[in-house]
Amino acid sequence: MRTDTVLVHLGRDDEQFSGLVNAPVCRASTILFPTIAALKAAQRDKQKNLYYGRFGTQTVKLLQSACRELDGGYEAMLFPSGLAAIARVLGSLLRPGDHLLMVDSVYGPVRDFCENELRDLGVSTSFYAPEAADELGAAIRKETKVIFCESPGTMTFELQDIDKVVAAAAAAGVVTVIDNTWATPYFFRPLQHGVDIVIQSASKYMVGHSDAMLGVAVTNERCWPLLQRSSAAYGNSVSPDDCYLALRGMRTLGVRLDRHFASALKVARWLESQPEVRAVHYPALESSPDHAQWKRHFTGASGLFAVEFPASVGEQAAEAFADSLELFGIGVSWGGFESLAIPAHFRRNHASRVKGPVVRLHIGLEDPDDLIEDLSRALKECIAAAMAHV
Numbered sequence: 564m565r566t567d568t569v570l571v572h573l574g575r576d577d578e579q580f581s582g583l584v585n586a587p588v589c590r591a592s593t594i595l596f597p598t599i600a601a602l603k604a605a606q607r608d609k610q611k612n613l614y615y616g617r618f619g620t621q622t623v624k625l626l627q628s629a630c631r632e633l634d635g636g637y638e639a640m641l642f643p644s645g646l647a648a649i650a651r652v653l654g655s656l657l658r659p660g661d662h663l664l665m666v667d668s669v670y671g672p673v674r675d676f677c678e679n680e681l682r683d684l685g686v687s688t689s690f691y692a693p694e695a696a697d698e699l700g701a702a703i704r705k706e707t708k709v710i711f712c713e714s715p716g717t718m719t720f721e722l723q724d725i726d727k728v729v730a731a732a733a734a735a736g737v738v739t740v741i742d743n744t745w746a747t748p749y750f751f752r753p754l755q756h757g758v759d760i761v762i763q764s765a766s767k768y769m770v771g772h773s774d775a776m777l778g779v780a781v782t783n784e785r786c787w788p789l790l791q792r793s794s795a796a797y798g799n800s801v802s803p804d805d806c807y808l809a810l811r812g813m814r815t816l817g818v819r820l821d822r823h824f825a826s827a828l829k830v831a832r833w834l835e836s837q838p839e840v841r842a843v844h845y846p847a848l849e850s851s852p853d854h855a856q857w858k859r860h861f862t863g864a865s866g867l868f869a870v871e872f873p874a875s876v877g878e879q880a881a882e883a884f885a886d887s888l889e890l891f892g893i894g895v896s897w898g899g900f901e902s903l904a905i906p907a908h909f910r911r912n913h914a915s916r917v918k919g920p921v922v923r924l925h926i927g928l929e930d931p932d933d934l935i936e937d938l939s940r941a942l943k944e945c946i947a948a949a950m951a952h953v
């Protein structure tokens with residue numbers, strides 16, 4: 564079956580719930596068993612069976628199975644946020660004395676997690692340039708246990724050559740993890756390319772309506788036992804209400820993402836032709852240095868990209884630009900139906916191809932021509948005006 568059909572049928576149990584199209588929110592802490600023997604039988608596989616609320620009720624397990632199927636993995640674990648998923652995955656794989664290769668364009672809070680929490684646990688991190696897949700083999704040490712990817716990178720949108728990363732990791736017996744929040748399994752399925760664990764912040768496109776937080780990690784068979792043990796040991800648990808919202812969001816993931824893609828491409832193409840814009844960082848653009856790589860692996864692009872202004876314009880003008888937009892909300896996170904704008908700040912160890920001030924845009928489900936009119940006015944008012952002053 565093709566993905567749009569799968570999205571409609573996954574994670575449902577019409578029989579168990581007497582024909583209800585949507586599995587209800589099943590809330591529980593205690594779950595009762597008729598006998599001790601029945602309790603013991605359930606305890607043997609807490610991922611599959613109902614046992615105790617912390618390990619999930621029907622609603623949680625249906626979302627879990629849907630996520631596993633969507634990414635084509637061995638098992639899926641849900642977390643209260645995307646960041647919680649990343650922290651627990653890394654925590655399950657790394658021990659004192661180990662070394663982590665982390666992509667330099669990673670989501671900022673993950674960089675903080677490496678530099679503070681992992682450091683305190685005796686794990687060292689080296690940040691590698693996203694474009695440097697060819698040099699990754701040489702960067703692997705005998706203590707290296709994990710290579711972490713995020714493609715495209717947060718704020719700067721560089722793609723990584725996942726085939727090369729996987730080959731370098733396989734040659735050294737290193738585990739590969741990828742943050743696939745931007746593409747979702749609808750546009751890219753990293754496990755099919757040999758990545759060991761794929762993580763998604765479901766707070767973004769899976770939930771899709773800016774009203775719940777969730778994280779997902781889908782693993783292959785090799786990495787599952789450690790992740791399951793570690794998640795259970797740290798008391799990981801998610802709310803069935805949030806899982807209900809994620810399941811409901813998932814039904815429309817395909818139609819929403821197709822529309823985000825079409826609108827974002829239209830807006831991005833228009834933006835890059837404007838004299839006030841230095842570059843638009845979006846791998847779906849033919850002008851992107853990553854375009855060929857994007858076409859090779861991705862079946863589409865989501866609604867998130869960065870617009871870069873000339874360095875002479877200054878940060879203040881970029882902030883004024885975001886402030887003056889009327890149809891774009893100002894706020895962190897993204898992936899809902901609404902458009903957003905935020906000045907993008909980022910730290911890098913390696914030189915970035917992004918030099919000037921950057922505003923990250925999320926192109927929502929509004930009519931793209933209205934968004935273009937709003938952007939056009941703000942460019943003239945804030946960026947053209949600043950350029951005239953220098």
Ligand SMILES: *Cc1c(COP(=O)(O)O)cnc(C)c1O
Pocket residue numbers: 644645646647670713717742744745764765766767776777778896
């Ligand atoms: C938002 C985000 C996260 C964190 O997800 P939360 O659900 O907000 O914790 C991780 N990675 C990327 C790329 C993100 O955009």
